[in-house]
Amino acid sequence: MYGVWIHTVANIGCVMAGQQDLRLTPQRRAVLEVLRTAHDHPTAAEVYARVRAVAPGIGAATVYRALGLLVRAGYALELSLGNGVAARYDANVARHDHAVCDRCGRAADIDLPVPAELVNALSRRTGFAITGYDLQFRGLCPACQTNGPR
Amino acid sequence: MYGVWIHTVANIGCVMAGQQDLRLTPQRRAVLEVLRTAHDHPTAAEVYARVRAVAPGIGAATVYRALGLLVRAGYALELSLGNGVAARYDANVARHDHAVCDRCGRAADIDLPVPAELVNALSRRTGFAITGYDLQFRGLCPACQTNGPR
DNA sequence: CCATAGTATGAGAACGAGTCTCACTATCTC
DNA sequence: GAGATAGTGAGACTCGTTCTCATACTATGG
Numbered sequence: 102m103y104g105v106w107i108h109t110v111a112n113i114g115c116v117m118a119g120q121q122d123l124r125l126t127p128q129r130r131a132v133l134e135v136l137r138t139a140h141d142h143p144t145a146a147e148v149y150a151r152v153r154a155v156a157p158g159i160g161a162a163t164v165y166r167a168l169g170l171l172v173r174a175g176y177a178l179e180l181s182l183g184n185g186v187a188a189r190y191d192a193n194v195a196r197h198d199h200a201v202c203d204r205c206g207r208a209a210d211i212d213l214p215v216p217a218e219l220v221n222a223l224s225r226r227t228g229f230a231i232t233g234y235d236l237q238f239r240g241l242c243p244a245c246q247t248n249g250p251r
Numbered sequence: 252m253y254g255v256w257i258h259t260v261a262n263i264g265c266v267m268a269g270q271q272d273l274r275l276t277p278q279r280r281a282v283l284e285v286l287r288t289a290h291d292h293p294t295a296a297e298v299y300a301r302v303r304a305v306a307p308g309i310g311a312a313t314v315y316r317a318l319g320l321l322v323r324a325g326y327a328l329e330l331s332l333g334n335g336v337a338a339r340y341d342a343n344v345a346r347h348d349h350a351v352c353d354r355c356g357r358a359a360d361i362d363l364p365v366p367a368e369l370v371n372a373l374s375r376r377t378g379f380a381i382t383g384y385d386l387q388f389r390g391l392c393p394a395c396q397t398n399g400p401r
Numbered sequence: 402c403c404a405t406a407g408t409a410t411g412a413g414a415a416c417g418a419g420t421c422t423c424a425c426t427a428t429c430t431c
Numbered sequence: 432g433a434g435a436t437a438g439t440g441a442g443a444c445t446c447g448t449t450c451t452c453a454t455a456c457t458a459t460g461g
Contacts, residue, residue, distance in 0.1 A: 126427090126438065146418070160440035165419060187418065200379045209377050223388060227359050229350045231390035238373060240381035276409065276456090296447070310411035315448065338447090403461085410455070416448080426439070431432105 123174040131156050132167040136177050136192040142199070142208045144187035180208065180235075198235070202242035209242065273324040281306050282317040286327050286342040292349070292358045294339050330358065348385070352392035359392065 123129070135143075135151045143151065149164045168190055171177040180189040180199060189208065199208040224231045273279070285293075285301045293301065299314045318340055321327040330339040330349060339358065349358040374381045 124428090124437080128439070144418090158440075160442090161418095162420075162422095162441080163439055166438085200373065200377050200381065202379070209379065211373060211377060220388070223350065223361060224390070227350050227361060227388075228393040229352070229359065229388065229390040230396055231350065231388050232353065233390070234386065234388045236384065236386050238370070238377075238379065238381050238384045240374070240379040240383070243378040246380055274408080274457090278410075294447090308411075310413090311447095312412080312449075312451095313410055316409085404459100405461105406457100406459085408455100408457075410453105412453095413451090415450070418447090419445085421444070422442090424440100427437080429434105429436075431434085 123170060123176070128152075128156065128159055128163050129167045129170065131159065132164055133171060133176060133192070136171070136190055139192070142180060142189040142191050144189050146187060148190060198237065200238040200240065200242075202240070202245055207242050207244075211238070273320060273326070278302075278306065278309055278313050279317045279320065281309065282314055283321060283326060283342070286321070286340055289342070292330060292339040292341050298340060348387065350388040350390065350392075352395055353389055357392050357394075361388070 125133075131152050132148060135148055135155070139148075139151070145165060145168055148168065149159075149161055152159055152164055168177065168179075172179045172190070175194060176192065178191045178194055180191055191210075193210065197210050197212050200211055201208045220231055220234070223229075275283075281302050282298060285298055285305070289298075289301070295315060295318055298318065299309075299311055302309055302314055318327065318329075322329045322340070325344060326342065328341045328344055330341055341360075343360065348361050350361055351358045370381055370384070373379075
């Protein structure tokens with residue numbers, strides 16, 4: 102199913118620190134586009150479904166590969182929100198955290214920096230070379246609260 | 252393989268707040284014992300392997316069921332440390348966080364309370380009814396640092 | 402002691418997410 | 432154009448986990 106694509110392959114320029122060049126094939130562009138227009142932290146399976154809606158011929162392996170590449174190249178974040186099994190993706194690569202709904206798994210972005218001095222103290226205490234952190238809050242999202250107890 | 256067990260079934264008394272009564276069958280006791288003697292946050296698969304070493308006849312379903320029950324009854328925590336796919340378990344049910352090694356997946360316990368007022372502010376801002384949080388630091392553990400870059 | 406109801410177990414099938422393989426197709430460089 | 436290299440799609444496969452079901456155990460009331 103190569104034929105349906107408009108073959109304008111180009112590299113993504115190095116726009117932000119930490120992002121590396123990556124050949125932007127139509128498939129990868131579609132995945133990135135889905136990620137950028139989604140504001141709901143889709144799972145890989147959801148990304149796959151949405152990409153298929155735009156580009157029916159694309160294969161699962163390609164989508165998973167593209168997601169991995171985009172994450173490694175710094176164009177997306179992989180969230181391990183811990184509920185269920187599926188990883189979720191986020192094209193907002195600025196440092197931010199998430200509030201995760203225990204019921205429906207939805208995640209809301211939040212911004213809450215942890216003081217750097219605290220990270221340093223921690224690094225000294227544990228011996229870990231700390232490169233980053235993930236802060237997740239759990240609870241019920243507004244929708245699930247109004248829907249009442251399960 | 253029922254026969255090999257010493258059938259001393261009793262309920263776990265209600266020792267801590269949040270823990271509920273649970274029939275402590277030999278199998279469940281074995282799982283809990285493995286969890287309590289492990290200080291390395293084993294994955295469910297690792298728990299299964301260790302329990303099998305003590306009780307060769309036990310089935311995977313039983314171990315997974317027991318882990319789920321122990322978590323729901325408040326005797327263990329399920330950690331979603333985000334690396335790889337497997338959940339990890341921890342018999343230390345006091346609130347604490349983890350530093351996770353990016354290379355080997357090992358997790359170290361850390362203790363770093365997030366101020367309650369901050370949680371409240373967040374709750375107001377996102378509309379979430381926040382019930383808890385997970386803070387994970389990432390980096391390289393001392394062992395993986397000395398082993399040099401991969 | 403026995404009958405019966407309820408609960409727990411083990412084996413293995415089934416499931417879902419994700420990865421691997423391989424033949425094929427595009428693209429790049431000469 | 433002719434390689435060389437990289438990317439793709441289909442489908443088989445792996446792995447962690449859950450489900451199903453027949454069987455075994457335990458508790459309770461005669």
